[in-house]
Amino acid sequence: MRIIPGEIKTALLHGYLLGAVAPRPICFASTIDSNGVSNLSPFSFFNVFGAKPPILIFSPARRVRDNTVKHTLENVYATSEVVINVVNYNMVQQTNLASCEYPKGVDEFVKAGFTPIPSDIVKPFRVKESPVQLECRVLKVLETGTEGGAGNLVICEVVCMHIDDAVLDAEGKIDPNKIDLVARMGGDHYCRAYGSAIFDVPKPNAALGIGIDALPQAVRNSTILTGNHLGILGNSTAIPPKEAAHDKRINGILDLYKNDPVARTEGLHRYAKALIETGDVEKAWQALLA
Numbered sequence: 001m002r003i004i005p006g007e008i009k010t011a012l013l014h015g016y017l018l019g020a021v022a023p024r025p026i027c028f029a030s031t032i033d034s035n036g037v038s039n040l041s042p043f044s045f046f047n048v049f050g051a052k053p054p055i056l057i058f059s060p061a062r063r064v065r066d067n068t069v070k071h072t073l074e075n076v077y078a079t080s081e082v083v084i085n086v087v088n089y090n091m092v093q094q095t096n097l098a099s100c101e102y103p104k105g106v107d108e109f110v111k112a113g114f115t116p117i118p119s120d121i122v123k124p125f126r127v128k129e130s131p132v133q134l135e136c137r138v139l140k141v142l143e144t145g146t147e148g149g150a151g152n153l154v155i156c157e158v159v160c161m162h163i164d165d166a167v168l169d170a171e172g173k174i175d176p177n178k179i180d181l182v183a184r185m186g187g188d189h190y191c192r193a194y195g196s197a198i199f200d201v202p203k204p205n206a207a208l209g210i211g212i213d214a215l216p217q218a219v220r221n222s223t224i225l226t227g228n229h230l231g232i233l234g235n236s237t238a239i240p241p242k243e244a245a246h247d248k249r250i251n252g253i254l255d256l257y258k259n260d261p262v263a264r265t266e267g268l269h270r271y272a273k274a275l276i277e278t279g280d281v282e283k284a285w286q287a288l289l290a
Contacts, residue, residue, distance in 0.1 A: 003016065010064050010148060010149040014064055014149055015186060016186075018044075018184070018185070018186040018187070019187065020186075022183070022184065022185040022186055022189075022191075023183030023184060023185055023190075023191045024044040024045070024047075024183055024185075025046055025047060025086070026042050026044050026046065026087040026095070026182065026183060026184060027042065027043045027046035027056070027058040027084050028040070028041075028042045028085040028086065028087050028095055028098075028127060028130060029043060029058060029060075029082050029083070029084055030082065030083040030084075030085060030109075030116075030124040030125055030126065031071075031075035031079065031082050031083075032079060032081075032123055032124050033071070033074070033075050033078055033104075033105075034079070036123075037105055037107060038107045038109055038124065038125055039071045039072055039075055039107070039108060040098050040107075040109055040112065040127070041060070041070065041071070041098060041099060042095050042096075042098060043058045044183075044184035045061060045151060046058040046059070046084075053157050053158075054157065054158035055139075055155065055156065055157060055158075056134065056136060056156045057154065057155050057156065058153075059151040059152055059153050059154065060072045060073040060154065061149060061150060061151045062145075062147070062148050062149060062150045062151075062152070063148060064148040065148065066148065067146075067147060067148035069152070071104055073141070073152050076141060076154055077141065079123065079124075081122040081123055081135075081136070081138065082124060082136050082138060082154070082156060083119055083122060083124045083125065083126050083127075083136065084133070084134045084136055084156070085126060085127040085130035085133045085134075086131060086132045086133075086179075086181060087130065087181065087182055088130070088179055088180045088181050088182060089180045089181075089192055089194065090180070091114075091127075091129050091130065092182045092190065094112045094114060095112070097112045098111065098114070109125065109127075114127050114129055115127070115128035116128070119133075119135045119160070120135065121160045122135045122136065122159065122160075131166070131167045132161070132163050132164070132167070132174075132179070133161075133162040134160075134161050134162075135158070135159050135160040135162075136156035136157060136158050136159060137156065137157050137159055138155070138156055139156065141153065141154050142155065166178065167179040176193055177194055177195065180192070180194045181193045181194075204235055207237045209234050209236060210234060210236055210237065210238060210239065211234050212230045212233075214239070215230060215233055215234060215239075216239075216289075218265060218288075219233065219288050222265075222269050223266070223269075224266060224269035224270055224272075225269055229273055229276050229277075232276055232281060233276070233281070233284070233288075236281065236285070239285070239289075240282065240286075240289075242286070242290075246286060246290055247283070250286065250287055253267040253268055253271060253287075253290075254268075268288060268290055269288070272284040272288045275287060
């Protein structure tokens with residue numbers, strides 16, 4: 001499929017973009033209007049873009065169907081303040097309820113059953129149920145267009161951050177399993193960053209990895225190893241020397257397939273794959289070099 005924006009309906013393009021650029025963290029934005037009435041609404045066009053100063057950006061886009069703007073954007077223009085509350089699994093259904101397009105002046109804190117608590121610096125309330133709340137001042141709003149579907153980038157500076165101690169680990173860092181965040185996918189789909197869905201990818205070595213291009217050709221062209229396995233091997237700082245003695249499994253493969261080089265290579269690569277997946281990259285190298 002090949003898509004040129006402008007050649008298909010905006011609603012259809014919007015759906016493809018949301019399905020492709022995912023998962024997206026959720027900005028649960030609390031604002032107030034000029035009369036002091038609270039508004040609460042989630043947005044998944046959202047992320048963090050700096051730490052000094054700490055900058056967050058979210059986009060309450062113009063509605064595709066009728067080109068109207070959302071109450072959150074109106075309130076941002078009126079007060080230049082917002083509280084961004086993160087959304088975890090325990091509050092996702094209530095957050096979804098808050099996304100209903102209630103008439104102006106209706107308080108979504110009440111409709112969705114959330115508890116408003118005073119902020120320390122800005123006027124909008126924080127959501128007590130959210131494990132992290134970020135009080136923000138709005139620096140500027142960048143309007144990307146005037147038609148339905150156009151974004152309005154609300155650029156915010158964090159002036160106060162509140163973190164529930166219950167989501168911290170022993171070192172005082174946020175534990176991903178304790179905070180239990182959710183994110184938006186395309187359509188009605190969400191995902192949960194919890195348990196087996198979380199995995200670690202160590203940052204590259206301070207010393208440069210050799211790169212996939214430096215791997216032996218037989219390894220690069222392996223039908224067994226995936227790009228993930230090659231990426232781990234390519235992060236090695238050097239190809240280790242071939243050891244004279246091998247473990248029993250390597251010797252067993254060499255003996256079993258001594259007259260079949262293709263099967264021998266496949267057997268060694270399968271063993272190396274299993275070793276890489278358990279974190280034993282050094283032994284995996286020996287299987288690949290045997």
